[in-house]
Amino acid sequence: MDKNWMTIRNRLASREYKLGVESFLQFAMANLGPQPEIRCPCNECLNGRKHSSAVVKIHLIRRGIDSSYKTWVHHGESVPAPQAYDDDHRDPNEGIGDETGGEVPKDGNQLQNMLEQVFVGGLLDDIVLLVNLY
Numbered sequence: 001m002d003k004n005w006m007t008i009r010n011r012l013a014s015r016e017y018k019l020g021v022e023s024f025l026q027f028a029m030a031n032l033g034p035q036p037e038i039r040c041p042c043n044e045c046l047n048g049r050k051h052s053s054a055v056v057k058i059h060l061i062r063r064g065i066d067s068s069y070k071t072w073v074h075h076g077e078s079v080p081a082p083q084a085y086d087d088d089h090r091d092p093n094e095g096i097g098d099e100t101g102g103e104v105p106k107d108g109n110q111l112q113n114m115l116e117q118v119f120v121g122g123l124l125d126d127i128v129l130l131v132n133l134y
């Protein structure tokens with residue numbers, strides 16, 4: 001759904017804005033079904049009031065549409081699933097995370113092995129010392 005018309009400032013002179021209002025009303029009618037009144041997303045009603053589509057149209061042209069009303073949830077549009085959006089962005093990170101995750105334990109193991117060698121070596125030295133003392 002093209003909503004660029006919502007940000008047009010010179011809306012009274014803009015054919016694109018009026019077409020956008022029409023497309024919005026058609027969208028609302030198609031998704032909400034036959035309704036005597038729909039919520040008005042104009043800058044004064046802000047979806048808090050309901051009017052007939054004719055009045056909504058006038059409001060939207062005279063007052064302008066609330067440009068923050070990007071997803072028309074009150075007019076039948078479903079909210080984009082945040083999970084799907086996150087997944088798109090998480091997948092590459094997970095790949096990187098897996099690579100790093102594979103490297104970190106390797107380094108950790110190497111360090112641990114070194115520490116164990118030092119520890120065992122030290123312990124053996126102690127044992128050798130003890131053995132030598134007796």
Ligand SMILES: [Zn+2]
Nearest residue numbers: 040042045059
């Ligand atoms: Zn209104």
